[in-house]
Amino acid sequence: MKFTEYFSLFSLVQAFCVFISIFFVYGTYDGKKQNEKHSRHKWYASLFDGPKPVPYFGNSLNFILHPESIALMLMFYTQKYGSKYRLWIGQKLSIVISDASDAKTILIGNKFTSKGDDFHDLFGRVFKTGTFSDQGESWKKSRKILQQPFKSILLHNYIDTMNEEARKIVKELQPKAHNPEMFDVSDFVGTATFNIACKTLFDLKEPVSKETHYIFRKAAEEFETDSFNLMFYPKLIRNIKQLFAKKKLNHIFNIMELPYRKVILEGKLKVKRDKKNDEQVDKKLIDYLKSDVFSDEEKKAQIMTYSVGGSETLVISISLTLLILAIYHEIQDKVVDELKHIFNDDDRDTTVDDIKQMHYLEQVLKEVMRLFPLAPFLFRTAKEDVILGNHTIPSGTEFIINVPALHNNPTNFPNPDTFDPEHFSAERCRVLPKGSYLPFAIGPRNCIGKAFAMYEMKIVCSAILRKYRLHSIITKEDIKVKYSFVLDSIEGYNISLSERK
Numbered sequence: 001m002k003f004t005e006y007f008s009l010f011s012l013v014q015a016f017c018v019f020i021s022i023f024f025v026y027g028t029y030d031g032k033k034q035n036e037k038h039s040r041h042k043w044y045a046s047l048f049d050g051p052k053p054v055p056y057f058g059n060s061l062n063f064i065l066h067p068e069s070i071a072l073m074l075m076f077y078t079q080k081y082g083s084k085y086r087l088w089i090g091q092k093l094s095i096v097i098s099d100a101s102d103a104k105t106i107l108i109g110n111k112f113t114s115k116g117d118d119f120h121d122l123f124g125r126v127f128k129t130g131t132f133s134d135q136g137e138s139w140k141k142s143r144k145i146l147q148q149p150f151k152s153i154l155l156h157n158y159i160d161t162m163n164e165e166a167r168k169i170v171k172e173l174q175p176k177a178h179n180p181e182m183f184d185v186s187d188f189v190g191t192a193t194f195n196i197a198c199k200t201l202f203d204l205k206e207p208v209s210k211e212t213h214y215i216f217r218k219a220a221e222e223f224e225t226d227s228f229n230l231m232f233y234p235k236l237i238r239n240i241k242q243l244f245a246k247k248k249l250n251h252i253f254n255i256m257e258l259p260y261r262k263v264i265l266e267g268k269l270k271v272k273r274d275k276k277n278d279e280q281v282d283k284k285l286i287d288y289l290k291s292d293v294f295s296d297e298e299k300k301a302q303i304m305t306y307s308v309g310g311s312e313t314l315v316i317s318i319s320l321t322l323l324i325l326a327i328y329h330e331i332q333d334k335v336v337d338e339l340k341h342i343f344n345d346d347d348r349d350t351t352v353d354d355i356k357q358m359h360y361l362e363q364v365l366k367e368v369m370r371l372f373p374l375a376p377f378l379f380r381t382a383k384e385d386v387i388l389g390n391h392t393i394p395s396g397t398e399f400i401i402n403v404p405a406l407h408n409n410p411t412n413f414p415n416p417d418t419f420d421p422e423h424f425s426a427e428r429c430r431v432l433p434k435g436s437y438l439p440f441a442i443g444p445r446n447c448i449g450k451a452f453a454m455y456e457m458k459i460v461c462s463a464i465l466r467k468y469r470l471h472s473i474i475t476k477e478d479i480k481v482k483y484s485f486v487l488d489s490i491e492g493y494n495i496s497l498s499e500r501k
């Protein structure tokens with residue numbers, strides 16, 4: 001053996017020993033720190049049913065070995081152990097909930113404004129102190145200030161941009177109406193939802209191309225799936241895995257910075273010191289971000305958060321709705337009848353009044369989000385002990401709310417597997433228990449952009465439906481979805497079109 005070969009083998013052995021020592025020292029230190037909390041949690045955990053844990057890993061080994069099936073395992077355990085079961089993610093106790101009353105207690109209580117340190121650390125790798133991943137006083141500050149531009153009375157400000165982008169999609173789809181081939185409608189919807197977010201929230205002028213948006217969307221998707229999977233790793237193994245993924249994360253971060261770079265390039269964060277600007281009532285999100293209350297880092301974090309939150313959810317919900325309507329022609333006809341009644345075959349833009357009259361389309365959108373909840377799992381961590389049913393659950397416990405299980409409960413949604421917009425008729429909505437339907441979550445950490453999203457979904461879907469008839473050759477059961485933090489269709493959103501006479 002040459003000296004250099006001997007030397008590199010020696011270094012490898014040395015590196016391995018250092019690695020094992022760090023593993024051991026960190027494990028012991030972390031173990032000691034967690035011990036007291038852990039034994040209390042262990043006692044409470046024994047009150048719940050759940051899969052059998054193994055030393056150190058708890059139940060996380062299954063999740064680590066089969067990351068593509070995490071969501072399915074969570075759902076399978078719900079069927080096996082009931083509406084409240086326990087999981088050990090390493091040393092961390094998690095309770096998975098699929099009971100409406102428990103979900104309501106957790107989501108609306110002020111004890112649960114934290115999504116937990118793991119969520120904060122993992123999603124915060126890119127979104128930092130953005131409203132979505134932040135916690136504590138810093139979250140409270142941003143939530144209080146940044147919910148203002150989303151108030152219902154201000155949404156009329158965004159309608160022109162939403163109409164403009166909807167018209168663009170309708171025009172771009174024209175060649176597809178003369179071609180019976182299937183195509184993925186999300187390629188068209190995605191660029192529009194991204195440009196709507198950039199224009200309405202940040203006042204950006206320059207739209208992005210389909211290609212640029214595609215890269216942004218893929219990066220956001222990869223980051224979200226990776227973060228969701230890592231939520232189910234014990235802390236130490238997660239930290240080690242992340243050490244090796246630094247370069248990849250920097251690459252994703254770089255792509256997701258795109259809207260921020262555009263904001264800087266177009267000078268949108270520059271403060272114009274005139275009194276009128278300070279007093280202006282109809283301010284956009286970017287105007288609130290100009291305030292000295294936010295540091296430069298915080299401004300960047302918010303722009304990254306709202307560009308993803310404001311567009312990537314909508315591309316999926318709109319594309320899914322179009323796909324579902326392409327499958328169910330009778331329901332599509334009923335929506336179109338409603339639109340005919342509102343617009344009288346006039347191809348004018350949509351107004352706030354029109355949106356308020358789209359009752360049946362709203363039922364369809366709600367039913368799509370029931371069967372395909374965009375955020376299938378909601379995470380919350382208790383700051384104090386909490387009473388759920390007959391149990392007191394200790395502070396620090398993580399709760400995972402299993403939204404698909406709630407949305408498929410036959411007591412609240414008869415024939416839950418059937419796509420039926422009547423699940424959201426006015427009478428049914430009146431008797432729906434709080435906590436049983438959670439597409440936008442509820443409580444202090446619900447979706448800040450809920451009303452904005454409903455406006456955009458109605459404007460874009462109605463513009464396309466007024467012009468085209470949608471077709472599909474698949475059935476609802478053929479739609480295969482991947483569940484992670486955000487639900488998405490595995491095979492895209494393939495439809496074909498014909499022009500309405």
Ligand code: HEM
Nearest residue numbers: 131132309310313317374375439440441445447448449453
């Ligand atoms: C169909 C579209 C949308 C759906 C289904 C949706 C769903 C949700 C859900 C379920 C949550 C709670 C997440 C959790 O508890 O971890 C949430 C939070 C949030 N959403 Fe949305 N969302 C949509 C559109 C939007 C839009 C358009 C915006 C902004 C323009 C937005 C911004 C946010 C933000 C900032 C949060 C974090 C709020 C906080 O933690 O205080 N979302 N969304």
